[in-house]
Amino acid sequence: MDVETLVLVHQLYGAQSHYIDEGRATEWAHTFTPDGEFHSPSYPAPVVGTAALAKFAEDFAAQPGVTRHVLTNLHVTPADDGLTARAYLQIVRTLPDSPPELLRLTTITDHLVRHAGTWRIRRRTVRRDDTKENR
């Protein structure tokens, strides 16, 4: 994998959490492809497509307090028709005048493809550390 690809993917993940955490729902949705999928055991059904993803991000930002998606340990490897990216994602919530609370630690596995000249997430799979199927 070339250096430029790796740096661009790092920038994608550098941006993504800021988008959802600041309520920039459309920008967050556009880090996925138009048919992008978000699969997480924290939610009852997968979220699929730009409109549904933007709605998901809006709902997230409407929660009480400030929630941050702290992303670390990004690892990028080649995949058949794109890239696979793995990372740890900590969900940290702070209520006014309170210390931050680490709600959960999750692992994300993303399938990335090229779309409109940028790397986008085609499918995200989230695993939670607090469940049995967590590795």
Added chain:
Amino acid sequence: MDVETLVLVHQLYGAQSHYIDEGRATEWAHTFTPDGEFHSPSYPAPVVGTAALAKFAEDFAAQPGVTRHVLTNLHVTPADDGLTARAYLQIVRTLPDSPPELLRLTTITDHLVRHAGTWRIRRRTVRRDDTKENR
């Protein structure tokens, strides 16, 4: 933005927390321009200029226990006369024989410019997640 710029900025942030957390106050101050500014609601007034920034870092290191500035989610974008960098900065303190304590989660927005052949912080603005004006 070119790849080399992004990698150099990542290195700047890789180094900066180690400097303040290890009491290397002068090195920390020199990650700012000579007229650099540090604005944070955690302190009564902005800290401006190399001497004041070094004094600030010395005072920080003199606190009890070990304090770490855990920096994640770095995102770099072009600005009019330099770069803008955003990141999450968690302040974690550990007292002897105790577990670490996440004191607060903050968001930093830095204005970066070239100075003496390196990227330096011209102005840092810190926002705390535990206040109302936190986005």
Added chain:
Amino acid sequence: MDVETLVLVHQLYGAQSHYIDEGRATEWAHTFTPDGEFHSPSYPAPVVGTAALAKFAEDFAAQPGVTRHVLTNLHVTPADDGLTARAYLQIVRTLPDSPPELLRLTTITDHLVRHAGTWRIRRRTVRRDDTKENR
């Protein structure tokens, strides 16, 4: 230091925690040189060599719950015969149906050398924030 070296080292650390946290013990051991050394005050003696390192990683993965090595603040500098890498490493454990627990925050200092066409860790030194000798 050239950009490609920095990106490769970032990838090494991006991969390493996933290896030990997923029980991929041999892959974790191979992020060290064949004579690689792991020195940590959390364990009674240094761990030296591929076989011992792989055994160490296996034992780690056999612990109850899910444990994640959250790595941040990576800083890479040239050394006499290779590179020095420093980072913060948080050990976070999650038991089933429980919130994550930040067990300890450590600082790692690694000596990296080229081996078999890749950057490997020749010697890792871990310091814990909860001890007196912690800076």
